[in-house]
């Protein structure tokens with residue numbers, strides 16, 4: 001549902017649309033629209049630089065650190081138009097998570113040292129939280145950091161590290177004491193991924209994408225001045241970051257863009273000599289998911305425009321995450337259903353990547369990417385705290401269970 005805003009906000013919307021028209025390269029928007037999940041780093045940084053030059057790359061940060069003093073309405077309109085235009089997602093780990101956390105917990109020296117390169121995109125960050133035996137139960141992490149003079153020495157491993165292979169730096173959680181409760185004795189460290197002793201190995205996911213990695217640490221020395229927050233007290237910092245991560249995962253506006261693509265595909269695909277969109281059964285499925293999405297959109301608006309705005313969200317962010325990711329997955333399911341055999345042929349080949357690059361003519365353009373995206377989006381109900389864990393958060397916070 002399009003909210004009606006006052007003239008000032010509508011004027012701002014026009015400014016954003018003009019900016020997008022003049023600065024978002026068609027080649028990049030086409031890749032996002034074609035469901036490319038492995039958007040190259042140079043494309044991400046090119047768009048980020050355009051936003052940075054405009055002063056919008058870190059708009060949610062306080063103005064003294066390069067942010068904009070926008071109202072919730074400005075932020076909403078901005079994010080919505082960016083998503084609908086198929087612009088790349090923001091640099092989530094640096095701009096979305098680490099920047100606000102440094103502003104909240106960092107020393108003045110850390111703010112001066114780290115924030116400028118996050119803002120201008122010179123340093124791309126990744127998140128080193130999960131380990132082979134610590135995902136949902138994150139506090140049981142074991143990757144060790146031992147204080148030795150002015151340095152911590154890290155040994156162990158992190159896994160599922162998104163974009164670790166293209167990032168410059170990592171923020172991570174490390175075990176600095178095992179004597180108390182598992183939430184105690186965790187410390188947050190920030191470091192360059194080129195530090196000696198770090199090995200990054202790819203994890204190629206089922207659909208053939210290199211998006212995640214396992215990172216190994218062998219006597220890696222990190223200066224203690226790179227510690228964010230207090231020694232042994234990183235769990236509170238981690239929870240702050242996880243809240244920021246969860247909030248961004250509903251992606252209502254991007255689902256609206258995907259839904260529009262689904263409808264357009266169903267208009268192009270012929271079944272029994274008729275466009276698929278004329279099939280009442282298939283159209284009913286589209287209508288069902290559109291109703292769900294519109295309901296979620298209104299729910300998100302209600303949460304965002306409540307007193308306190310996004311900052312007042314607790315379990316609400318969990319609700320949005322669950323429903324938003326279910327809807328994302330359903331839209332891709334319907335895309336695969338629309339493509340029918342073509343979608344299945346794209347995965348039936350031995351080499352899935354090759355299958356994607358050699359879709360024979362006659363099949364709808366981007367078939368492979370859609371199939372890839374369908375598999376890739378299975379992740380959304382797992383990462384940023386699995387949907388089962390979100391249900392536990394809601395049960396505790398809302399229902400008092």
Ligand SMILES: Cc1cc2nc3c(=O)[nH]c(=O)nc-3n(C[C@H](O)[C@H](O)[C@H](O)COP(=O)(O)OP(=O)(O)OC[C@H]3O[C@@H](n4cnc5c(N)ncnc54)[C@H](O)[C@@H]3O)c2cc1C
Nearest residue numbers: 127128129130134135136160161162379382383384386388
């Ligand atoms: C594509 C992708 C990218 C990722 N990127 C990153 C990243 O950049 N950095 C990072 O640190 N991590 C990342 N992760 C890791 C992600 O946060 C974890 O996968 C997630 O927290 C789940 O942990 P797990 O994989 O160990 O599964 P588990 O915790 O072992 O869970 C397995 C299943 O059991 C369920 N389950 C577990 N505990 C409970 C419970 N108490 N109650 C009910 N159900 C439960 C879960 O919901 C899940 O269905 C990524 C994961 C994926 C898939």
